[in-house]
Amino acid sequence: MSSLPLGIRIGAILGRMGLRGRTLVIAIPTVWLLIFFLIPFLVVAKISFSVAAIARPPYLPIVEWVDGFFRINLNFGNYLFLLEDPLYVAAYLGSVKIAGISTLIALVIGYPMAYLIARSEPDRRNLLLMLVVLPFWTSFLLRVYAWIGFLKSNGVINNFLMSIGIIDEPLVMLQTDFAVYVGIVYTYLPFMILPLYANLVKLDEAYLEASADLGARPITTFFTVTMPLSLSGIIAGCMLVFIPAVGEFVIPALLGGPDTLMIGQVLWNEFFSNRDWPIASAVAIVMLFVLVIPIMLLRWAQKEKPNET
Amino acid sequence: MSEVISTSDARPWTDPNAVPFLQIKNVTKKFGAFTSVYDVSLDIYKGEIFCLLGGSGCGKSTLLRMLSGFEGLTSGQIIIDGQDQAGIPPYNRPTNMMFQTYALFPHMTVEKNIAYGLKRDGLPRAEIATRVTDILSLVQMEGFATRKPHQLSGGQRQRVALARSLVKKPKLLLLDEPLGALDKKLREETQFELIKIQESLGVTFVVVTHDQEEAMTLSSRIGVMTAGEIVQVGTPREIYEYPRNRFVADFIGSVNIFEGRIAEDGESHVIVASPEAGLDIYVPHSISGVIGQKVAVAVRPEKVVISKDDLGDLRNKLIGTVDEIAYMGDASVYQIRLDNGKRVRVTQTNLTRSEESTLNYGDRVNLGWDGSAGVVVTS
Numbered sequence: 001m002s003s004l005p006l007g008i009r010i011g012a013i014l015g016r017m018g019l020r021g022r023t024l025v026i027a028i029p030t031v032w033l034l035i036f037f038l039i040p041f042l043v044v045a046k047i048s049f050s051v052a053a054i055a056r057p058p059y060l061p062i063v064e065w066v067d068g069f070f071r072i073n074l075n076f077g078n079y080l081f082l083l084e085d086p087l088y089v090a091a092y093l094g095s096v097k098i099a100g101i102s103t104l105i106a107l108v109i110g111y112p113m114a115y116l117i118a119r120s121e122p123d124r125r126n127l128l129l130m131l132v133v134l135p136f137w138t139s140f141l142l143r144v145y146a147w148i149g150f151l152k153s154n155g156v157i158n159n160f161l162m163s164i165g166i167i168d169e170p171l172v173m174l175q176t177d178f179a180v181y182v183g184i185v186y187t188y189l190p191f192m193i194l195p196l197y198a199n200l201v202k203l204d205e206a207y208l209e210a211s212a213d214l215g216a217r218p219i220t221t222f223f224t225v226t227m228p229l230s231l232s233g234i235i236a237g238c239m240l241v242f243i244p245a246v247g248e249f250v251i252p253a254l255l256g257g258p259d260t261l262m263i264g265q266v267l268w269n270e271f272f273s274n275r276d277w278p279i280a281s282a283v284a285i286v287m288l289f290v291l292v293i294p295i296m297l298l299r300w301a302q303k304e305k306p307n308e309t
Numbered sequence: 310m311s312e313v314i315s316t317s318d319a320r321p322w323t324d325p326n327a328v329p330f331l332q333i334k335n336v337t338k339k340f341g342a343f344t345s346v347y348d349v350s351l352d353i354y355k356g357e358i359f360c361l362l363g364g365s366g367c368g369k370s371t372l373l374r375m376l377s378g379f380e381g382l383t384s385g386q387i388i389i390d391g392q393d394q395a396g397i398p399p400y401n402r403p404t405n406m407m408f409q410t411y412a413l414f415p416h417m418t419v420e421k422n423i424a425y426g427l428k429r430d431g432l433p434r435a436e437i438a439t440r441v442t443d444i445l446s447l448v449q450m451e452g453f454a455t456r457k458p459h460q461l462s463g464g465q466r467q468r469v470a471l472a473r474s475l476v477k478k479p480k481l482l483l484l485d486e487p488l489g490a491l492d493k494k495l496r497e498e499t500q501f502e503l504i505k506i507q508e509s510l511g512v513t514f515v516v517v518t519h520d521q522e523e524a525m526t527l528s529s530r531i532g533v534m535t536a537g538e539i540v541q542v543g544t545p546r547e548i549y550e551y552p553r554n555r556f557v558a559d560f561i562g563s564v565n566i567f568e569g570r571i572a573e574d575g576e577s578h579v580i581v582a583s584p585e586a587g588l589d590i591y592v593p594h595s596i597s598g599v600i601g602q603k604v605a606v607a608v609r610p611e612k613v614v615i616s617k618d619d620l621g622d623l624r625n626k627l628i629g630t631v632d633e634i635a636y637m638g639d640a641s642v643y644q645i646r647l648d649n650g651k652r653v654r655v656t657q658t659n660l661t662r663s664e665e666s667t668l669n670y671g672d673r674v675n676l677g678w679d680g681s682a683g684v685v686v687t688s
Contacts, residue, residue, distance in 0.1 A: 204410070204412065206408050206410050206412035207412050207414060209377075209379055209399070209406075209408070209412065210406070210408055210412035210413075210414070211414075211425070212378075212379075212398070212399040212400045213377055213399050213400070213404075213405055213406045213474075214400075214405065214425050214426030214429060214473070214477065215400045215401075215426050215429035215430055215477070216400055216425075216429045217400055220429065224425075225414060228416045229414075229415070229416055
């Protein structure tokens, strides 16, 4: 038996522990998610139920051993506070609004681009996709910073518009919601284009021809055939833009104004300025649940896939 | 419904005064440097089932796509029912197409698929409903209205695709390999149904196929295409019995070709001296050739008689050895090797039931064919 290769012997040992090939393959990502997602989540959840204190760490423990009593102190006050102070509700709504509108704009811009790439010559597609992904080679922070240079009062856009005489005074673009939309749409556009492209490139041209043959003009064909058949791509793209956009912190911090209210900034402030970890954690947990709803929607949409021919 | 046009007795193409319903005039299509369709001219009459037959890449599908408007013409003209189709987009043409892959919309039910074209015409809801029901019963798919395409079998999808393309009552129905995706048995059944439906509606069909059997059963006339050109147009019988050239003879069915030269060109017969056959072959039709011209004689395998006994007074007689026997059930195919090495293919119907073949490998046999069996092909 000892003459067997090491790999086979390890396999046999693991097999006795109930870990055979398929189980092992599934086990690795499961363990990964457990360590890097579930445990941190539980830590944050735990902090969200504690009380802030000037200490290190800056919160009181939720389990105590006092005079022979094992006490669990669950403080729901942080969650109640989120409801009491209108700032938080407004910040959630603001985030959802900004993320939602940005997602729609990204869809309107991204769909034609994805469609064009999917319908171009196969050997040109890779080049075009490359151009979509190319900006990612530069740091995200730098790219957002670059927009300051474009949008500020004496920035590229204002200088250009004034030099050709369309405007006399610089437009106020930086530190407005407009700048935040520009930043989010610009940053997340590739996340819209790529899943849409992956979907549209599989769309059989025969469907479009059949539609035209049956008397539909191109615009009708788009709304009755192309769009319904690419629905799963639309949903995937929208989720990929919407979910990170809701929690976006850097873009509103750099491009947004004082009245741009997004939950990411609130969280940042609670955590680093106020050092109120329990409130910050509660904000994070609620945000997670705000996002779980669209994720469920995404899963549902992927299950309902009749794209069989 | 509408007038019944029987394809068997109506032969409008023989009537010099008949006006063709579809005129294809000198149509050429180039993709870059590649010529897909070259100078094709065809007249197709109302109520015909016209088959474009050819191998893959012969340009038949491109021609069909030009009729439906998916491809533009490099030069030439397409006239449907007196109307030049130049510049008319697919959605305004009086044609409908049944796609090779059926192209049924996967996100719509059978009903919605069929109603799609009617809705685009803005017909009232009630009329759409009746027409959908009518066409579904015509293709015997009444019970499947609310199914999605992926819940149907191949044959059922084929029927839905046919229904969808017919429901708008097009002047011209274009069918791209309509039976290609079906298995052999289903294909044979469907062929006859397709003819019945076509006859009951009186719609003109243009069918593209690479399957010669399908073309033979379906069509009133066949246009054989190769390398972008039409080589011969005729009824299935004309194409089979009188192939114009070697390509057609070979493409439709199987054939024995004997090379030779014209030895005698009479009023109503030709004699071709064929060293390959070791025989002066008698063909009872005249051709416009000169003595000594290189030609070939094509003889269908089922027209060759084979026997161990003397064949009597047949015009063309040979002797050979049985080389191979393939028993197919209804018929047997023999490969006979002549003494000069040339192999001749012979098909014989198995008329009687017997356990043993009457002919065996290595048997010396007489073979021959009647004068009328051969046809001279010049190129």
